[in-house]
Amino acid sequence: MNRYLYDGTAEGLLSAVARILSEEADPDQVTLAERENTFFEEGIYLATDTAAAEEFFSRLQQQAAEAVYTFYYFTMTEREGMETSMLRYLALAMQHGNKVNGYLTHTAVKEIVTVSRKAGRELHRMKGLLRFEKLRDGAYLAKMEPDNNIIHPLALHFSKRLRAEDWFIYDVRRRTAARWHRGTLSLGAIEQFTAPQMSEEEQAVQELWKTFFGTIAIPERRNPRLQKSNMPMKYWKYLTEKQGK
Amino acid sequence: METLAKLQILSGAARYDASCASSGCRREGNPYSTGNTSQSGICHSWSDDGRCISLLKILLSNDCIYDCAYCVNRTSNPVERASFEAREVVELTMEFYRRNYIEGLFLSSAVMKSPDQTMERMVSVVEMLRTEERFGGYIHLKIIPGSSPELVRRAGFYADRISVNIELPSQESLKRLAPQKEKHSILEPMTLIGRQIGENLVERRSSRKAPKFAPAGQSTQMIVGASPESDFQILRLSQGLYRKMNLKRVYYSAFVPVNQDNRLPVLAAPPLLREHRLYQADWLLRFYGFTAEEILSDDMPNLDESFDPKTAWALRHPEFYPVEINRADYATLLRVPGIGVTSARRIIAARRFSVITPEGLKKIGVVMKRAKYFITCSGRPFEKQGRSALLLRNRFLLGDGSGAQFGESPKQLVLPGLFI
Numbered sequence: 001m002n003r004y005l006y007d008g009t010a011e012g013l014l015s016a017v018a019r020i021l022s023e024e025a026d027p028d029q030v031t032l033a034e035r036e037n038t039f040f041e042e043g044i045y046l047a048t049d050t051a052a053a054e055e056f057f058s059r060l061q062q063q064a065a066e067a068v069y070t071f072y073y074f075t076m077t078e079r080e081g082m083e084t085s086m087l088r089y090l091a092l093a094m095q096h097g098n099k100v101n102g103y104l105t106h107t108a109v110k111e112i113v114t115v116s117r118k119a120g121r122e123l124h125r126m127k128g129l130l131r132f133e134k135l136r137d138g139a140y141l142a143k144m145e146p147d148n149n150i151i152h153p154l155a156l157h158f159s160k161r162l163r164a165e166d167w168f169i170y171d172v173r174r175r176t177a178a179r180w181h182r183g184t185l186s187l188g189a190i191e192q193f194t195a196p197q198m199s200e201e202e203q204a205v206q207e208l209w210k211t212f213f214g215t216i217a218i219p220e221r222r223n224p225r226l227q228k229s230n231m232p233m234k235y236w237k238y239l240t241e242k243q244g245k
Numbered sequence: 246m247e248t249l250a251k252l253q254i255l256s257g258a259a260r261y262d263a264s265c266a267s268s269g270c271r272r273e274g275n276p277y278s279t280g281n282t283s284q285s286g287i288c289h290s291w292s293d294d295g296r297c298i299s300l301l302k303i304l305l306s307n308d309c310i311y312d313c314a315y316c317v318n319r320t321s322n323p324v325e326r327a328s329f330e331a332r333e334v335v336e337l338t339m340e341f342y343r344r345n346y347i348e349g350l351f352l353s354s355a356v357m358k359s360p361d362q363t364m365e366r367m368v369s370v371v372e373m374l375r376t377e378e379r380f381g382g383y384i385h386l387k388i389i390p391g392s393s394p395e396l397v398r399r400a401g402f403y404a405d406r407i408s409v410n411i412e413l414p415s416q417e418s419l420k421r422l423a424p425q426k427e428k429h430s431i432l433e434p435m436t437l438i439g440r441q442i443g444e445n446l447v448e449r450r451s452s453r454k455a456p457k458f459a460p461a462g463q464s465t466q467m468i469v470g471a472s473p474e475s476d477f478q479i480l481r482l483s484q485g486l487y488r489k490m491n492l493k494r495v496y497y498s499a500f501v502p503v504n505q506d507n508r509l510p511v512l513a514a515p516p517l518l519r520e521h522r523l524y525q526a527d528w529l530l531r532f533y534g535f536t537a538e539e540i541l542s543d544d545m546p547n548l549d550e551s552f553d554p555k556t557a558w559a560l561r562h563p564e565f566y567p568v569e570i571n572r573a574d575y576a577t578l579l580r581v582p583g584i585g586v587t588s589a590r591r592i593i594a595a596r597r598f599s600v601i602t603p604e605g606l607k608k609i610g611v612v613m614k615r616a617k618y619f620i621t622c623s624g625r626p627f628e629k630q631g632r633s634a635l636l637l638r639n640r641f642l643l644g645d646g647s648g649a650q651f652g653e654s655p656k657q658l659v660l661p662g663l664f665i
Binding site for chain 1: 248250252253256257259260261273274275276277278279280281283285287289290291292293294295296297298299301302337340341343344345346348362396484499501509514515591595597599601602604605608609642
């Protein structure tokens with residue numbers, strides 16, 4: 001039983017999977033893990049081969065477009081130690097095509113699909129829970145700390161929705177930002193973040209929203225538990241309506 | 246009056262409308278406008294009562310000429326009155342939307358001078374949003390019963406969803422509690438909307454440029470518990486609305502006693518459990534292939550409080566079970582308590598790869614705690630089959646028959662285990 005290693009990047013993972021699937025007689029018997037570069041580490045290191053990764057990716061896209069989405073969401077979860085499951089999953093995707101996500105009784109498929117779904121769910125949630133504030137220069141800024149690295153697809157969503165505005169989305173934990181400026185989207189790292197000045201009307205609009213949030217609830221139906229289960233408290237930090245409470 | 250004060254009054258007056266959906270249609274944004282809509286809808290927050298906030302839900306005015314017994318805005322109530330200017334609603338919507346507080350606008354209103362005068366003003370707000378601001382987000386517009394067909398048509402071309410509230414599920418109750426409303430003034434616009442949506446679909450099939458009429462469909466709301474109708478009557482009405490008028494949703498709103506009125510029942514609290522059971526039954530009608538007559542009957546006109554309606558049906562029909570997981574078709578799987586739409590689809594999909602084992606069923610996400618009494622897996626049962634319905638009833642009431650004691654009321658024991 002061979003143990004393979006790769007460099008920990010998404011590209012490296014794809015190229016390693018491509019090589020294992022083409023060279024191993026029985027891919028179900030091997031394992032794949034991220035290289036940790038310790039002295040005693042055992043295994044065969046597969047260097048990242050960009051061309052091989054790209055070639056495999058386009059084949060996957062043709063054979064099983066669903067699996068590409070699953071892989072994409074999987075990389076957003078930044079989950080470690082699941083490479084072997086991903087290897088098995090991708091092997092099955094090549095074999096069964098788009099139907100692979102229905103093979104939930106298979107342990108690897110179940111694991112990968114479950115984890116990917118978490119990122120998908122948080123992405124959807126954040127489309128609703130992200131809050132923009134208007135800055136002095138007229139642009140909008142939103143801060144967030146999601147569990148998954150969803151900034152790219154999230155920014156794509158807002159680039160279709162708030163096209164006429166200029167805005168930033170800042171992932172506080174990962175120190176990455178997305179910027180929409182004059183109809184162009186760019187992504188990058190932020191070394192140092194200084195809180196910019198708010199526009200003059202910002203406070204008043206926030207008050208209006210807080211007022212609405214307060215009065216729209218029916219007092220006779222108060223149900224904080226339901227509220228928390230739908231909107232976990234970890235997201236409250238940047239919610240305008242939950243500030244100053 | 247300041248916008249803030251108006252917002253407080255007019256959102257407080259709108260909160261008894263249960264509808265909040267922003268789903269059902271997809272509109273791409275364009276470079277010169279703000280906003281788009283997403284097929285699945287997006288919730289933006291959850292208020293202190295746990296209900297989702299998706300739309301800016303407000304009344305244009307709470308200054309009503311009607312005197313409906315159940316309504317907080319009735320003319321005889323000494324509440325503070327306010328009305329928005331069209332511009333104020335437009336500004337609020339745009340400011341909230343740009344900050345991603347909301348998915349769009351839900352606009353309703355009290356009847357100010359007449360249905361047509363009110364409807365005219367509501368339509369002009371939405372018109373301003375769509376044409377002046379080029380707002381592409383979601384708009385749900387209430388139709389005031391008795392509005393003219395021309396206004397209903399205009400409303401449908403600006404809004405994504407339009408709805409007429411039935412509020413009371415029978416003509417007698419309407420007469421007694423909302424004497425100024427009439428059945429035909431509610432049903433006529435509903436029929437018109439249903440027909441218009443149908444015609445529009447045909448038009449759009451032949452020409453992609455044809456304007457969309459209420460692309461997210463029509464919905465309605467009924468108040469539960471303010472009048473004596475049984476659950477059976479309510480469900481049959483919903484069933485008729487889904488079948489004949491092509492409604493997307495019927496909302497049920499547990500009656501919250503906001504007025505002192507001897508025509509109204511005295512309730513200690515809103516009938517939330519009843520509302521919940523009605524929603525479960527409504528889901529059975531729309532997604533599980535049940536009919537109202539299967540769920541309830543004249544002899545048993547109300548939903549069981551202790552069991553969800555599907556479990557109740559299963560307990561009354563032991564001859565239907567056990568269901569063989571590896572062979573049963575989709576419709577049959579859906580009748581198993583503990584298997585919902587998602588699990589049933591997943592079972593069908595997974596069967597293409599291999600035989601499903603009990604282990605696999607758990608991976609798929611079937612609620613085994615309930616399903617195990619009703620299924621076999623490759624011919625093997627999980628529990629001794631053919632238990633008497635009475636024994637099963639008791640098992641369910643106790644959660645799992647694991648020796649828990651009956652409390653004061655069985656309701657409280659049942660709730661946590663039996664909800665999905």
